[in-house]
Amino acid sequence: MQEYTAAIIGCGRMSRGHAGAYKALDIPIVGAADIAEEGLQRAREHYGSPKTYTDYREMLAEVRPNLVSVVTAEMAHCAPVVAAAEAGVKGIVCEKPMAMSLAEGKEMLRACRENDVVLTISHQRQYGAQYVAARELVESGEIGDVRFIEAYAMAPSIHTDGTHTIHMLRSLLGDPTVVRVMAQIDGNSDYEYFGHRCDHAGNAFLSFDDGRYAHLTWGLGAPGAAERLHPAWDFDTQAYHAFVVHGEYGRVELDGDLYAVPEEASCPGGLRLAVGRDIRDIEYPWPGEGSITMEVRDLLQSIETGAPHPLSGENGYAALEVIMGIYESSRRRGAVEFPVEVTDNAFLAMCESGVFPAGS
Ligand SMILES: NC(=O)c1ccc[n+]([C@@H]2O[C@H](COP(=O)([O-])OP(=O)(O)OC[C@H]3O[C@@H](n4cnc5c(N)ncnc54)[C@H](O)[C@@H]3O)[C@@H](O)[C@H]2O)c1
Incomplete structure (x- = not known):
């Protein structure tokens, strides 16, 4: 295996997960950049002995890492990814x-393609044991051919957190291509996260190119929204998100990432197989290795062999395209065909034009 060195751009809360992955894989963190002293302090104290910088471009030029994690908030993903790609790194975990916006997403893909860089987008639940087990159950044929999937997200915003649910609903179906979305969102709140206004609830209907489809509901974490949106939501379960995959003969049900794992439970998410009237809890092993560690391990594999990465930049772009398609459908009040050609963020545009006024 080649020798690797890593650098982290953005050393806030989530950077711990990235630093932990590099540590688990014995990859030294040689540089850390953050505009806030608190982040740099965290890196110096907990991430080995990286050289610390307030300017990530300076860091890239001086320490010349071959792996970079971009762990800033989403408003600052595009520029550091492009800079890292142009600085000659081999792999980027963003x-x-x-x-x-899709314009930013395309720019990130372009920079990585032109500089021969493997980019991954951290929808790391891909590797979570409960999700792997659910995917295997869907693929096993126990419920026959899959017809459609329901997905429910506690996440207030489909952009900031619901992106995990969008990624996972496609992943559970084997990453089918989305051809159309029809959606409506609620943005009438002051809800802000990661420095920008966010939608706080909505519904979407997605059609895939193979004739299957998905119903997606989110905002279940927003105050009062759960009762309004989905009266049957199981408040005792309180999962991060939930999925029901419907097949010819039955269903696979997954309450993913339970907030409170019941004492008697042996697994971190509730997985059930329903065939006819028979409903069984499915056991699966607890994860041994962290999900981001597995993501980085696969990144090294992709760099060395050219193997496609399950969380490739294109896969992350597909989730972003659904999010931006949902916003555009809400702006147009109609269905949006894929590929989505809009380049702006329709939700933020609606906030600016007064459709969703601040303080409403
Ligand atoms: N994959 C997951 O499960 C998961 C979980 C939580 C957060 N996240 C994502 O991780 C990202 C960061 O989240 P967080 O909770 O760590 O946020 P955070 O606010 O705690 O940390 C972000 C850090 O980036 C720094 N920063 C901002 N602009 C910068 C710049 N131009 N150069 C260098 N540093 C800069 C900030 O000072 C801060 O320290 C977000 O995109 C978030 O959506 C992912």
């Missing part, structure tokens, strides 16, 4: 959601 946090989700990929970007603020």
Whole structure:
């Protein structure tokens, strides 16, 4: 295996997960950049002995890492990814959601393609044991051919957190191509996260190119929204998100990432197989290795062999395209065909034009 060195751009809360992955893989963190002293302090104290910088461009030029994690908030994903790609790194792990708009997402893909860089977007639940087990169950044929999937997200915003749910609903179906979305969102709140206004609830209907489809509801974490949007939501379960995959003969049900794992439970998410009247809890092993560690391990594999990465930049872009398609559908009040050609963020544009006025 080649020798690797890593650098982290953005040393806030989530950077711990990235630093932990590099440590688990014995990859030294040689540089850390953050505009805030608190982040640099965290890196100096906990991430080995990286050289610390307030300017990530200076860091890239001086320490010349071959791996970079971009763990800033999404408004600052595009520029550091492009800079890292142009600085000659081999692999970039960028946090989700990929970007603020499809124009930014395309720019990130272009820079990585032109500089022969492997880019991954951290929808790391891909590797979570409960999700792997659910995917295997869907693929096993136990429920026959899959017809459609329901997905429910506690996430207030489909952009900031719901991106995990969008990624996972496609992943559970084997990453089908989305051809159309029809959606409506609620942006009438002051809700802000990661420095920008966010939608706080909505519904979407996605059609895939193979004839299957998905119903997606989110905002279940917003005050009062759960009762309004989905009266049957299981408040005892309180999962980060939930999925029901419907097949010819039955269903696979997954309450993903339970906030409170019941004492008697042996697994971090509730997985059930329902065939006819028979409903069984499915056991699966607890994860041994962290999800981001597995993401980085696959990144090294992709760099060395050219193997496609399950969380490739294109895969992250596909989730972003659904998010931006949802916003555009809400702006147009109609269905949006894929590929989505809009380059702006329709939700933020609606905030600016007064459709969703601040303080409403
Ligand atoms: N994959 C997941 O499960 C998961 C979980 C939580 C957060 N995230 C994502 O991780 C990202 C960061 O989240 P967080 O909770 O760590 O946020 P945070 O606010 O705690 O940390 C972000 C850090 O980036 C720094 N920063 C901002 N602009 C910068 C710049 N231009 N150059 C260098 N540093 C800069 C900030 O000072 C801060 O220290 C977000 O995109 C978020 O959506 C992902």
